Amino acid sequence: MTHHLVLGAGGVGRATTAALVGLGHTVTLASRSGRVTDRPWEAEHPDAVEVVALDAGDAAGLTAAARGAGSIVNAVNPPSYLTWDTDWPPVAAATLAAAEATGAGLVIVGNLYGYGEVSAPMRESDPMRPAGHKGALRADMWTQALALHEAGRVRVTELRGSDYFGPGTTKMSSYLNDIVIDSILAGRMPFVPVGRPDAPHSWTYVPDVGALAARLATDDRGWGRAWHVPTSPARTFIEAAADVARLAGAKPRRVLTLPRPLGTAAGVVVPFMRELRETRHQFERPFVLDSTLTQETFGLAPTPWEEALTVTIAARRH
Incomplete structure (x- = not known):
């Protein structure tokens, strides 16, 4: 049994904490507020997790919290x-500093932005070719961390998933939860602000993110490279909406999308729509994640699509 520091108490942070506790470890779960109302681990492991208030950008505070920890999981x-x-x-700077000062391994919860515009299923060996400043930012975070790893100063790894869905996500963090599932449960047509409803897209289940983060934090085979979260075969918005309606016993609904020219025009006056320009290619063409390497290396598999959707639908109804 080892101790771990998990930064961020959103859906991924809580899922990682639950997975680590399930493997027999203890966790300090840190968030800026120190308030965590959803604690799925407490029924069976009430004393395994300490929840604290901590600023993830405070290197001194992180270093103190990470003393004695086997890993720091950046799920911010x-x-x-x-x-x-x-x-x-x-x-990024504070987590690297804390990892170097304490010897704790650093597990970074990343994303797919760094790959940029792709024309084939994404694999961990693909080069970083970001399509905009947010992708470049995440790619640089990984490049800098990996350089320190290769210099022998820290142990780092990064896991990458596609758009999240599942129980416990925070507001406006899941297209599938917020736009598709919630709309269908409320009897509305899903309205997608970018992309095509018939483009295949990978959807990554939050508990599977937590399971991989916990494995990487406790398995020395993971250090020094990136890993893709086990993810089910891609589904289009149209297919996902039909699956949700069937599993929820709800009326099927047509998926509406905002035409690209209108989205571009909206970006002139709506900052959020302007920021979406960088990533809209992910929804305009196939955006597919290949997680074969992770599955074969660690013996992990994605939660079956319909099982994951059923759990998520039940959670969104409460």
């Missing part, structure tokens, strides 16, 4: 999509 999710350029650099 900045509160605004519009402020990544200012929110991420201090967190």
Whole structure:
């Protein structure tokens, strides 16, 4: 049994904490507020997790919290999509500093932005070719961390998943939860702000993210490279909406999308729509994640699609 520091108490942070506790470890779960209302581990492991308030950009505070920990899991999710350029650099610097000072391994929860515009299923060996500043920011975070790993100063790894869905996601962090599932449960047509409804897209289940993060934090085979979260075969918005309606016993609904020219025009006056321009290619063409390497290396598999959807639908109904 080892101790781990998990940064960020959103859906991924809580899923990682639950997975680590399930493997017999103890966790300090840190968030800026120190408030965590959803604690799925407490029924069976009430004393395994300490929840603390901590600023993930405070290197001294992180270092103190990480003393004696086997790993630091960076599952931070900045509160605004519009402020990544200012929110991420201090967190990246502080987590690397804490990992180097304490010897704790650093597990970074990354994303797929760094791959840029792709024409084939994404694999971990693909080069980083970001299509915009947010992708470049995440790619640089990984490049800098990997350089320190290769210099022998830290142990780092990064896991990458596609758009999240599942129980426990925070507001405006899941297209599938917020736009498709919630709309169908409310009897509305899903309205997608970018992309094509018939483009195949990978959807990554949050508990599977937590399971891989926990494995990487406790398995020495993971250090020094990136890994893709086990993810079910891609589904289009149209297919996903039909699956949700069938499993929820709800009326099927047509998926509406905002035409690209209108989305571009909206970006002139709506900052959030402007930021979406960088990633809209992910929804305009096939955007498919290949997680074969992770599955074969660690013996992990994605939660079956319909099982994951059923659990998510039940959670969204409460």
